[in-house]
Amino acid sequence: MSGYRLASGGLVDRAAPLAFRFDGRPYTGLAGDTLASALTASGVRLLGRSFKYHRPRGLFAAGADEPNALVELRTGARREPNTRATDVEVFEGLKAASQNRWPSLGFDLSSVNQLISPLIVAGFYYKTFKWPSALWERLYEPMIRRAAGLGRVAEAPDPDCYETATAHCDVLVVGAGPAGLAAALAAGRAGARVVLAERDAMPGGRLLHERHVADGADGVAFARSATAELAALPEVRLLTRTVVFGAYDGGAYGALERVSDHLPAPPPGQPRQRLWTIVARQTVVAAGSTERPVVFSGNDTPGVMLASAMRGLAVRHAVAAARSVAVFTACDDGWAAAADMAAAGVRVTTVIDARGDTPIRPDPAPAGARVLKGALVREAHGGRSLERLDVILPNGAVERVACDGLAVCGGHQPAIALTAHLGGRPTFSEDISAFLPGPLPPGMRVAGAAAGTF
Structure with a gap:
C-alpha cells in the first residue's frame, strides 16, 4: 500500500495518473478517482470546516449525501462553490480549494467560535446586534457572513453555454444500479423506448462499491455487460452524470445532465450542462437507498x-x-x-x-x-x-x-423523494425501520433498495 492507496483492486486506471491541486498543493490521482478518493489516497483527512463553529470536517459519505467535503472548483469566471468532492471526477489540471476558513484550512481563526458557543446560540444575531443600528450593514452583517458563509461565487460572467432538451419515452428508469439495469434491460429487449438516467459516471450503483454476485456473474462484470447491451439497443438512451430532480404532472420529469463538468472546459460547440424534460408513459424509480x-x-x-x-x-x-x-x-x-x-x-x-x-x-x-x-x-x-x-x-x-x-x-433509508413529489405520503415500515413509498402516481413503480429490498 502506497500512502493510503491499496496495492491492487479497484476500478481505477493505475496507468493513468492525473495531477491536480487542492488548496494550492499538488497531488496525484488516478483515472476513475473522485476528488474525495484521490485526496483520501494522499492522506488528506481534513476537507472542510463546519458552518458555524468551524469544527474540523472530513469525508463522511460517498455520493450526493456528503455533508462535509464542500469545495470550490476551478478559478476565475468558471469558479464554482459548494461542490461535493464525492461528485467531482479528477481530471488533469483540476484546481480545487476548501472554503469557509481563514486564513487556511489547517489554521482557521474562526474555530475560536467553539469556545464561545454558549454565547452564540441559534438566532443570537437577531438579539445581540441591535445597537447602534448604523453598524449593522457596515460591520455586523459582513462579519457574520464572513464567519458563517460557504463558498464564493464567480463575479465575472459565466463563459460556458447550457442547453435544454426534451425526450419522450415509454419507460424512464431512474438509477442504474442492479434493479435499474434489470428494468432497463427488460424494457429495452421488449422493444420499448427507454431512457435510463444515472447520476454517476459509470452505471452499476452498489455493484461498483460492494463485492457482489449478480445474475451468476461478478457484480462489476454484470454492470459492464448490461451497459454494453443497453448501448447496443436502438431504442435505449443512457444518460450518465444525470440527476432526475423532479416529478411533475402528466409523466413529466426534470433532469440535469452534467455534460462536460468532468473536463477542464467544455469542448467547442458543447454545453457544460443540459436540462432535460423527460415525458414517460411508465417510470421505474430505482434510486437505491442512503445509509x-x-x-x-x-x-x-x-x-x-x-x-x-x-x-x-x-x-x-x-x-x-x-x-x-x-x-x-x-x-x-x-x-x-x-x-x-x-x-x-x-x-x-x-x-x-x-x-x-x-x-x-x-x-x-x-x-x-x-x-x-x-x-x-x-x-x-x-x-x-x-x-x-x-x-x-x-x-x-x-x-x-x-x-x-x-x-x-x-441501517438504510430507501431513496423515495421522487415518489412524494406529487403528493404521495411515505409510510413507515416497522420491518425495516424506514419509510417506504406511499400511494404512487399513475405509471410509477419502485424497484430494488428504493422499495425497501436491500
Missing part, C-alpha cells in the same frame, strides 16, 4: 464515516480510509462492509455490534478483528483526525479502542 449514521459524541470527527463510504473507497477506488479501522453497526450490512474492506486489503481491527445476541447473517469477522457484541460507541476522540473511541460494554464498563477510522452503519 443512516449513528449518533454519539464526536461523530463529526474526521475519520468517522458511513460504512458504505469507507467500503466504496476500498472496493471501487482501492483506497484505505485509515490504517486501523473499527466498524460500529446496528445491522447485518456493517458486517458485510467489514468483510469487503478486509478482502480489499484494509486492516479492520474491531467490529462493534449494538444488537447483542441478535442473529446475524454469516459474514465472518475479518481475521484478527475483535468482536464486541451488545456494545455502543459513546464518544469519538480526536482533533483533525480520529484517535480513539470510548466503547460502553454490555456490563456497563467503558473500554478505549484505538483506531484512526470508524465505519458506522445504522
